[in-house]
Amino acid sequence: MHKIGFIGGGKMASAILKGIINSGWCKSDEIIVSDKNEEALKLIKENYNVNITVNNNEVLKSAKIVLFAVKPFVIRDIMDEIKENITQNHIILSIAAGISINSIEEILGKIPVIRIMPNTPALVNEGMSAVCKGHYALDEHVKIAEEIFSSVGKVINSEEKYIDVITAVSGSSPAFYYYIINEIAKAGEKLGLDYETSLKLSAQTALGSAKMIMDSGINPEQLIINVTTPGGCTAVGNDILKAHNVSDILFETIDKTAKKAFELGKK
Numbered sequence: 001m002h003k004i005g006f007i008g009g010g011k012m013a014s015a016i017l018k019g020i021i022n023s024g025w026c027k028s029d030e031i032i033v034s035d036k037n038e039e040a041l042k043l044i045k046e047n048y049n050v051n052i053t054v055n056n057n058e059v060l061k062s063a064k065i066v067l068f069a070v071k072p073f074v075i076r077d078i079m080d081e082i083k084e085n086i087t088q089n090h091i092i093l094s095i096a097a098g099i100s101i102n103s104i105e106e107i108l109g110k111i112p113v114i115r116i117m118p119n120t121p122a123l124v125n126e127g128m129s130a131v132c133k134g135h136y137a138l139d140e141h142v143k144i145a146e147e148i149f150s151s152v153g154k155v156i157n158s159e160e161k162y163i164d165v166i167t168a169v170s171g172s173s174p175a176f177y178y179y180i181i182n183e184i185a186k187a188g189e190k191l192g193l194d195y196e197t198s199l200k201l202s203a204q205t206a207l208g209s210a211k212m213i214m215d216s217g218i219n220p221e222q223l224i225i226n227v228t229t230p231g232g233c234t235a236v237g238n239d240i241l242k243a244h245n246v247s248d249i250l251f252e253t254i255d256k257t258a259k260k261a262f263e264l265g266k267k
Helices: 012-025 037-049 054-061 072-085 101-108 122-123 139-150 162-169 172-190 195-216 220-227 233-243 247-267
Strands: 004-006 031-036 051-053 061-066 093-095 113-117 126-133 152-159
Touching: 004 012, 004 054, 012 031, 012 037, 012 122, 012 139, 031 037, 031 054, 031 220, 037 051, 037 195, 051 054, 054 061, 054 072, 072 101, 072 139, 093 101, 093 139, 101 113, 113 139, 113 162, 122 126, 126 139, 126 162, 139 152, 152 162, 162 172, 172 247, 195 220
Parallel strands: 004 031, 004 061, 031 051, 061 093, 093 113, 126 152
Antiparallel strands: 113 126
C-alpha cells in the first residue's frame, strides 16, 4: 500500500508532492499519482520519482488517503468512475474549487471527506490553506490534511460555510496582490527607475510587510502608524489612498469575488 494517492498531476499537485516529500511526511515510493495526461505523468516521475498510473482506480486500490487535485469540471466524472472502489477506510481530500463536501458525499457515500482551499503561493512553500471537515470525517482525518498542507505553507481550520469568503480573501487574492505590486513598480518606472529594480523593491517590500504582520503580532493599523510620520512622505501617500476610497475598492473586489465563488459552487 502507498501512503497517499493523487488523482490529478497538475501544478498544485506537484507543489504538494514536493512539500510532503521535502518535509519527510512520506517518501517518494509511498506516493502514487494518476493523470490522463501521460506527458504530465512522465514529468512528475522525472521530478519526484513517485509511482504513476493513467488509471484512477489504481490509486483507490493502492492508497487509503486520496487527494483530488483536478479541475472542478471533471471531478464528478472521476467520482462516478471510482465510486465502486471507495470504502469507508478511504479518506478523501479535495482541492477542487466550487465542489462542496455534500456533492462529494452524495456520490461517494458516507466516507471521510476533507475539503481544502489552498492558494498558488504553495508553489513556493508560502501557501495559505483552509481545511473544512466533512460530515463523516474525524479529528484524526483533519490532522492528516493539516500535516500535508502545512508542508507547503500555513493552515487554518474553517467551517465550509465560509469557503466563498476564503476563496476571495486567500484563493483569488494572490492575483490582487500581484496587481498592486506591479502597479507600484510601474509607478516607480514612470518616475525614473528601471522596471526590474522597481519591481524588486516593490515585491520585497510587500514580502517584508506581510512578514511584519505575521511575525510581530502587531495590528496592521498600528503598523501603519508606526511607519507614518505626521506631515511626512508616508502620510501624503496615506491621504491619497483615503481620498480615492481604496478601502471601498478593495471591499468591492473581495465581495464580488466571493459572490462569484458562491455562484460557481451552485453549478
